Amino acid sequence: MALDSSTKPHERLSAYLADDLNAVNRLITERMASEHAPRIPEVTRHLVEAGGKRLRPMLTLAAARLCGYEGSYHINLASTVEFIHTATLLHDDVVDESAQRRGRPTANLLWDNKSSVLVGDYLFSRAFQLMVETGNLRVLDILSNASATIAEGEVLQLTAAQDLRTDEAIYLQVIRGKTAALFSAATEVGGVIAGADEARVRALFTYGDALGVSFQIVDDLLDYGGVSEQTGKNVGDDFREGKLTLPVIKAVARADDEERAFWARVIEKRKQEDGDLEHALGLLRKHGTLEETRREALAWSAKAKAAAAELPEHEIRDMMIDIADYVVERIS
Amino acid sequence: MALDSSTKPHERLSAYLADDLNAVNRLITERMASEHAPRIPEVTRHLVEAGGKRLRPMLTLAAARLCGYEGSYHINLASTVEFIHTATLLHDDVVDESAQRRGRPTANLLWDNKSSVLVGDYLFSRAFQLMVETGNLRVLDILSNASATIAEGEVLQLTAAQDLRTDEAIYLQVIRGKTAALFSAATEVGGVIAGADEARVRALFTYGDALGVSFQIVDDLLDYGGVSEQTGKNVGDDFREGKLTLPVIKAVARADDEERAFWARVIEKRKQEDGDLEHALGLLRKHGTLEETRREALAWSAKAKAAAAELPEHEIRDMMIDIADYVVERIS
Numbered sequence: 001m002a003l004d005s006s007t008k009p010h011e012r013l014s015a016y017l018a019d020d021l022n023a024v025n026r027l028i029t030e031r032m033a034s035e036h037a038p039r040i041p042e043v044t045r046h047l048v049e050a051g052g053k054r055l056r057p058m059l060t061l062a063a064a065r066l067c068g069y070e071g072s073y074h075i076n077l078a079s080t081v082e083f084i085h086t087a088t089l090l091h092d093d094v095v096d097e098s099a100q101r102r103g104r105p106t107a108n109l110l111w112d113n114k115s116s117v118l119v120g121d122y123l124f125s126r127a128f129q130l131m132v133e134t135g136n137l138r139v140l141d142i143l144s145n146a147s148a149t150i151a152e153g154e155v156l157q158l159t160a161a162q163d164l165r166t167d168e169a170i171y172l173q174v175i176r177g178k179t180a181a182l183f184s185a186a187t188e189v190g191g192v193i194a195g196a197d198e199a200r201v202r203a204l205f206t207y208g209d210a211l212g213v214s215f216q217i218v219d220d221l222l223d224y225g226g227v228s229e230q231t232g233k234n235v236g237d238d239f240r241e242g243k244l245t246l247p248v249i250k251a252v253a254r255a256d257d258e259e260r261a262f263w264a265r266v267i268e269k270r271k272q273e274d275g276d277l278e279h280a281l282g283l284l285r286k287h288g289t290l291e292e293t294r295r296e297a298l299a300w301s302a303k304a305k306a307a308a309a310e311l312p313e314h315e316i317r318d319m320m321i322d323i324a325d326y327v328v329e330r331i332s
Numbered sequence: 333m334a335l336d337s338s339t340k341p342h343e344r345l346s347a348y349l350a351d352d353l354n355a356v357n358r359l360i361t362e363r364m365a366s367e368h369a370p371r372i373p374e375v376t377r378h379l380v381e382a383g384g385k386r387l388r389p390m391l392t393l394a395a396a397r398l399c400g401y402e403g404s405y406h407i408n409l410a411s412t413v414e415f416i417h418t419a420t421l422l423h424d425d426v427v428d429e430s431a432q433r434r435g436r437p438t439a440n441l442l443w444d445n446k447s448s449v450l451v452g453d454y455l456f457s458r459a460f461q462l463m464v465e466t467g468n469l470r471v472l473d474i475l476s477n478a479s480a481t482i483a484e485g486e487v488l489q490l491t492a493a494q495d496l497r498t499d500e501a502i503y504l505q506v507i508r509g510k511t512a513a514l515f516s517a518a519t520e521v522g523g524v525i526a527g528a529d530e531a532r533v534r535a536l537f538t539y540g541d542a543l544g545v546s547f548q549i550v551d552d553l554l555d556y557g558g559v560s561e562q563t564g565k566n567v568g569d570d571f572r573e574g575k576l577t578l579p580v581i582k583a584v585a586r587a588d589d590e591e592r593a594f595w596a597r598v599i600e601k602r603k604q605e606d607g608d609l610e611h612a613l614g615l616l617r618k619h620g621t622l623e624e625t626r627r628e629a630l631a632w633s634a635k636a637k638a639a640a641a642e643l644p645e646h647e648i649r650d651m652m653i654d655i656a657d658y659v660v661e662r663i664s
Contacts, residue, residue: 158371
């Protein structure tokens, strides 16, 4: 890969960490094997090899290297993070009854829900084994707490996403759970395994948290404004699923009675008709909530960059800052 | 509870460990709470309070006390074991599309599959947090390995249970995964947390493993011969689901061409007609496989008792031996 200035920052970081990432890929392949149940590597390979950016494990590797780590447990922890992420995707697709992920049919469609549930459980257990091998109780504490936050956020979303009373604070809890908790755990454990001091660990946590929140807000915003080819998802998916996200939450807060009745019908009752998406987009524009959501994503990205700025000078730090810019580039 | 000789041994053990079990129940209630997602305690309570025997957590408490443990981490570990068990039940009911569990409607029926999948994930994470709190890396190793064995066994069952090539060795792998792995981890970690010597830890592991295998074989046997009220499940459930268990595996191994065609139709193709269950029962009797399965359950129970006999003399040890007898009493 030619690393000119047009190369995306996560690609530059990926090239910088190539040896570590190869070690992660080897460990993942080794640990997703199952002597007895060939269904496990089949399903896992489908997802793991689907061309995800490996952003989360890369954050762990980056944090560890940035803090001068010379051991090999960062490979375990990065693989742990990717396994937790993969397990979550498998279960999410069952819960959302999704048919597509990263432009390919989902595992629940190719095999069945049973395989997705149980292979997800297997990957959670494998993640757990990988982190136990580090023998570091603090990283175990961080990652077990992150797992609980992820699951709690997902359950919260089940009830909150269809409830017009859901406010911005609840939305933030949901996206911390579904996205930011794993980002912040990924960066934090990288620092902890490297024995970094508390200020650095804290900055790494804050960077991951703010990056994750920004990332999810952008994703939710693009669902109302992105281009299908660009995002790998169709515009209006969240709307059609009746899922409340930030642009709508802000519009509901400013809705008059008629608008509120509209949102209640399409989100709470999920009774949608032709033209509803266009009407919804009109309301989001009328109240300026797409622009406001965009500004919030930019603010979280700025927070991530400020946290990264507290880290020691390092090529990796600069790429982390660029990644925080890149996450919001699609909406800038 | 009057503890006369007619009291069941697990009830006597429960009475003996009453203080510890109360502490476990308090910890479970505390940890199944969720500040943000009330759906979590609702679903969990439905299962946890459904009147299970708490056999698995009791085994951890028993093993720890038998080995002279005076600390409090056995409460964490027993709660861990119960949370892993509860999470597994939630996911199993989704996978099996079950409508009843312990004589009550299942969570997937009362709420939905989504809640069962995600609340199960939450309980797995909570289990993980509880064990990390003990700070004992060896119990973390044992329980993470057990979790992987459980999930692997469940995935193996997905493909093996409908495949007539499944032999007794594969059956044993499946039931080790779905049942015995948690029993043996439960007893083993009780010994480990108490700092017991290797011979005792080994005997505790073997007791739990053999008890679990015996328990599952009895369960599978009763599905072809038990009484509905007694077992809480309908006779022939496994048959109707086309699930290969030991009595059928043994009958398939001795089937002539015509019998093999019958099994292929009802198990592999799941094309069942009126009278098929009766015909199947006739074949199991003809080849004597119910009796043979019964003898295997008894042999595993004897193995459990032999392992318990290696443990130091103690009231708890005697109750553990009685429990191994009780598990096979329903088929004796």
